[in-house]
Amino acid sequence: MNRNxxxxxxxxxxxxxxxxxxxxxxxxxxxxxxxxxxxxxPDRAWTSLVRGFSNGDxxxxxxxxxxxxxxxxxxxxxxxxxxxxxxxxxRIMRTYVAPSLEFLRPLPVSAIIPVAIAMLGLTQxxxxxxxxxxxxxxxxxxxIHGFAAVEPRxxxxxxxxxMSRLAVIFKxxxxxxxxxxxxxxxxxxxxxxxxxxxxxILAGLDGLGHWVLLSARAFRxxxxxxxxxxLGLTGYVTSVAMSMAEHRLLAWQAAQR
Amino acid sequence: MAxxxxxxxxxxxxxxxxxxxxxxxxxxxxxxxxxxxxxxxRPGEFLCVVGASGCGKTTALRLAAGLYQPTSGRVDFDGxxxxxxxxxIAIVFQDYGKALLPWRTAAGNVSLALEAGGMPAAERxxxxxxxxxxxxxxxxxxxxxxxxxxxxQQRLQIARCLAQEPKTLLMxxxxxxxxxxxxxxxxxxxxxxxxxxxxxxxFVTHDLDEAIYLGDRVIGLLxxxxxxxxxxxxxxxxxxxxxSTREHPEFLRLRRQLFDFIKAAEQ
Ligand SMILES: Nc1ncnc2c1ncn2[C@@H]1O[C@H](COP(=O)(O)OP(=O)(O)OP(=O)(O)O)[C@@H](O)[C@H]1O
Ligand SMILES: [Mg+2]
Numbered sequence: 001m002n003r004n005x006x007x008x009x010x011x012x013x014x015x016x017x018x019x020x021x022x023x024x025x026x027x028x029x030x031x032x033x034x035x036x037x038x039x040x041x042p043d044r045a046w047t048s049l050v051r052g053f054s055n056g057d058x059x060x061x062x063x064x065x066x067x068x069x070x071x072x073x074x075x076x077x078x079x080x081x082x083x084x085x086x087x088x089x090x091r092i093m094r095t096y097v098a099p100s101l102e103f104l105r106p107l108p109v110s111a112i113i114p115v116a117i118a119m120l121g122l123t124q125x126x127x128x129x130x131x132x133x134x135x136x137x138x139x140x141x142x143x144i145h146g147f148a149a150v151e152p153r154x155x156x157x158x159x160x161x162x163m164s165r166l167a168v169i170f171k172x173x174x175x176x177x178x179x180x181x182x183x184x185x186x187x188x189x190x191x192x193x194x195x196x197x198x199x200x201i202l203a204g205l206d207g208l209g210h211w212v213l214l215s216a217r218a219f220r221x222x223x224x225x226x227x228x229x230x231l232g233l234t235g236y237v238t239s240v241a242m243s244m245a246e247h248r249l250l251a252w253q254a255a256q257r
Numbered sequence: 258m259a260x261x262x263x264x265x266x267x268x269x270x271x272x273x274x275x276x277x278x279x280x281x282x283x284x285x286x287x288x289x290x291x292x293x294x295x296x297x298x299r300p301g302e303f304l305c306v307v308g309a310s311g312c313g314k315t316t317a318l319r320l321a322a323g324l325y326q327p328t329s330g331r332v333d334f335d336g337x338x339x340x341x342x343x344x345x346i347a348i349v350f351q352d353y354g355k356a357l358l359p360w361r362t363a364a365g366n367v368s369l370a371l372e373a374g375g376m377p378a379a380e381r382x383x384x385x386x387x388x389x390x391x392x393x394x395x396x397x398x399x400x401x402x403x404x405x406x407x408x409x410q411q412r413l414q415i416a417r418c419l420a421q422e423p424k425t426l427l428m429x430x431x432x433x434x435x436x437x438x439x440x441x442x443x444x445x446x447x448x449x450x451x452x453x454x455x456x457x458x459x460f461v462t463h464d465l466d467e468a469i470y471l472g473d474r475v476i477g478l479l480x481x482x483x484x485x486x487x488x489x490x491x492x493x494x495x496x497x498x499x500x501s502t503r504e505h506p507e508f509l510r511l512r513r514q515l516f517d518f519i520k521a522a523e524q
Binding site for chain 1: 350356370
């Protein structure tokens with residue numbers, strides 16, 4: 001009861017903050033503190049958003065970005081979990097491979113974009129590669145950590161049950177590492193969105209990144225802001241959806257606290 | 258040496274030991290933990306192992322489970338060299354909190370052993386319910402280990418081990434972390450379960466009374482390196498009873514003998 005009330009209070013407070021933020025934005029636009037060419041008010045951005053959706057343009061762009069993001073993120077997840085599992089479940093691999101990973105990880109993904117373009121051209125394949133490459137790191141490192149941290153006693157239980165290698169991976173190691181893996185996947189979601197936009201801008205691929213770029217070039221600031229708002233919403237909604245999935249999948253963890 | 262090696266060959270008229278250690282030596286990290294241990298456990302026997310902390314009880318049990326391979330000598334199970342752990346040998350770990358899958362419910366944890374044994378999914382629920390009832394956990398099937406008390410978690414681990422339908426049950430101080438009342442209750446439950454299944458048991462404990470109360474035989478280990486220091490046959494009538502067995506003159510005599518041994522070992 002009390003807890004519920006607190007939750008609602010927090011929600012009301014954050015809603016109020018958002019509302020006053022928009023009000024401030026409208027005020028600045030109305031007073032023309034910034035030229036309307038660069039800063040449209042929320043009213044104009046909203047109109048543009050509605051128009052974009054009603055004539056289908058913005059919907060298509062959104063679909064494009066979601067597609068880039070989803071494919072890149074899924075590819076990163078599959079490869080990241082698989083590679084992370086192989087490295088994390090072997091001590092030898094951890095000692096020899098982990099240091100090179102630590103060297104590669106801080107490398108900005110932007111540094112490999114020219115390499116990817118040189119190899120794959122300005123194509124969807126290039127975008128997929130860049131997004132997946134950037135998004136793989138949080139997932140892979142989290143998986144390595146999760147696999148390395150499996151309780152050794154559980155492996156002994158598995159051995160005395162004579163479980164197959166595959167069964168050990170799917171019934172013991174993966175579930176045990178799942179909190180780490182899911183946290184890594186949530187971080188990667190943001191990375192995938194950012195890189196989708198970057199690739200769309202660079203390669204002119206259909207998506208919100210391209211829309212934002214074209215709007216900026218044409219000084220259509222309302223359209224530009226509509227795109228930016230949509231990108232923000234995309235990031236927010238996907239991350240909330242991911243949190244909900246985590247909550248469901250990790251219900252057993254709630255019992256531990 | 259030759260004598261010890263011959264000890265466990267099949268002798269007509271005598272049952273072959275289910276688990277046989279022959280001149281077993283184990284080194285870990287360059288240190289000899291167990292030295293020249295020879296020991297036979299008859300089918301259906303309840304063997305208790307006592308000894309000071311660090312004398313090698315857990316290590317000996319892990320050898321019996323096939324989790325360690327001896328540096329020299331051999332461990333046999335049913336007359337076959339033990340090369341790896343096997344489903345017929347179940348092990349109840351002391352740290353039950355670590356030996357259960359926290360993401361599976363009580364039913365799911367029991368199911369793990371049934372799955373490993375290849376039982377069809379349709380038959381599992383009934384068997385799980387039966388096993389949970391056997392260990393006194395009916396109605397807790399949907400609980401996660403973290404929602405259960407220590408005693409309940411240990412019962413759950415025992416249920417999973419029973420699901421293996423083991424010929425041999427290895428128990429490493431299974432009740433060490435439990436309070437006296439829970440402990441006595443579980444002692445009697447284990448005796449009843451073992452009597453019903455006919456399993457062979459090796460039971461490691463710190464508690465000398467517990468060892469005599471449960472066992473057909475008690476061995477005491479000496480440390481550095483681990484070896485057998487005393488071996489006592491327990492000729493107390495079964496079924497055992499928490500009051501009368503513990504007051505039995507034979508119980509008191511064995512208890513005295515074991516205490517003297519532990520005291521002497523500590524000096
Ligand atoms: N993996 C290992 N590497 C090196 N030494 C070990 C290893 N495992 C155990 N030992 C040593 O072997 C000895 C026996 O250990 P063990 O765990 O078998 O003792 P224990 O009798 O079970 O003790 P306790 O009653 O405290 O559980 C100890 O001195 C311990 O330090
Ligand atoms: Mg021990």
